[in-house]
Amino acid sequence: MSFEIDFSGKVAVVTGAARGIGRAVAIALADAGAKVVITDIAVEGLNASKNKIDKIGGECRTHQADITVKEQAFGLIEEAQRSFGRIDILVNCAGILRAVSFLETSEEDWDATLDVNLKGTFLCCQAAARHMVQHRAGKIINLASNAGKVPRMNNSSYCASKAGVILLTRVMALELAKYGITVNALCPGGTDTEMIRIQAGDPKVLDKIIRGDLDTYRAGIPTGRLARPEEQAYMVLYMASEYANHITGQTFFVDGGQTMV
Numbered sequence: 001m002s003f004e005i006d007f008s009g010k011v012a013v014v015t016g017a018a019r020g021i022g023r024a025v026a027i028a029l030a031d032a033g034a035k036v037v038i039t040d041i042a043v044e045g046l047n048a049s050k051n052k053i054d055k056i057g058g059e060c061r062t063h064q065a066d067i068t069v070k071e072q073a074f075g076l077i078e079e080a081q082r083s084f085g086r087i088d089i090l091v092n093c094a095g096i097l098r099a100v101s102f103l104e105t106s107e108e109d110w111d112a113t114l115d116v117n118l119k120g121t122f123l124c125c126q127a128a129a130r131h132m133v134q135h136r137a138g139k140i141i142n143l144a145s146n147a148g149k150v151p152r153m154n155n156s157s158y159c160a161s162k163a164g165v166i167l168l169t170r171v172m173a174l175e176l177a178k179y180g181i182t183v184n185a186l187c188p189g190g191t192d193t194e195m196i197r198i199q200a201g202d203p204k205v206l207d208k209i210i211r212g213d214l215d216t217y218r219a220g221i222p223t224g225r226l227a228r229p230e231e232q233a234y235m236v237l238y239m240a241s242e243y244a245n246h247i248t249g250q251t252f253f254v255d256g257g258q259t260m261v
């Protein structure tokens with residue numbers, strides 16, 4: 001039995017694609033033959049991602065959108081539909097993290113985090129699912145986090161938002177299964193992107209995150225390193241492929257074993 005992932009003829013929308021995991025996912029999908037519509041609030045990074053996709057001969061359109069604004073999230077999906085005629089895959093990678101102690105978390109920290117991570121994901125999912133329902137097929141992959149399963153120091157709004165994404169994913173899976181749409185969540189652990197480097201601040205903090213420390217992340221990473229963004233993208237490729245047709249409502253941890261203990 002040969003195992004080959006080929007997305008020729010498929011159209012994928014990737015949010016948060018200006019850098020980090022979203023960029024790696026967009027490149028991997030394009031490399032596997034998908035036409036990709038990439039979106040982010042950060043235009044410069046978006047264009048840099050498109051350049052990388054162009055270089056490998058992929059087909060890519062950029063669309064700037066703030067996914068927390070309903071008109072912009074729905075506009076993104078409309079634009080993808082107009083450009084390529086259909087949407088087969090949606091990968092929600094856009095996210096933010098405010099590392100603040102629970103006692104000091106402001107209402108603004110809370111609202112901003114829940115708005116991007118949970119409401120933005122909801123809006124993009126609903127807009128895309130309404131198109132997918134018409135084709136009776138579709139794959140939706142939501143980037144949650146292992147912080148949606150285990151508590152982390154100074155991440156109350158982030159943990160709550162990601163736990164919300166995990167259960168939103170499962171409810172959607174339940175309701176959309178009859179339309180041939182699968183919905184799954186990917187939970188990265190510490191992954192080497194600007195998000196974690198900005199949060200960690202200096203290399204000593206990053207080392208504590210990897211080794212585990214009561215004042216930082218609590219649980220360490222048994223493999224002793226951060227994931228590479230591409231390692232998250234490989235999992236997305238599988239989840240978006242026909243090999244995963246019978247998998248829905250599931251949560252996959254790509255975290256070097258961080259949450260097994």
Ligand SMILES: NC(=O)c1ccc[n+]([C@@H]2O[C@H](COP(=O)([O-])OP(=O)(O)OC[C@H]3O[C@@H](n4cnc5c(N)ncnc54)[C@H](O)[C@@H]3O)[C@@H](O)[C@H]2O)c1
Binds near residue numbers: 092
């Ligand atoms: N890096 C990690 O260690 C890690 C671990 C677990 C989960 N995750 C999750 O994976 C996803 C990708 O993370 P990353 O490390 O690549 O982060 P990142 O900060 O490098 O990239 C996130 C992207 O989302 C975009 N974005 C933020 N707000 C937006 C908005 N309102 N509208 C549109 N785009 C917006 C940013 O501009 C940025 O390009 C996020 O959901 C994150 O929570 C990351």
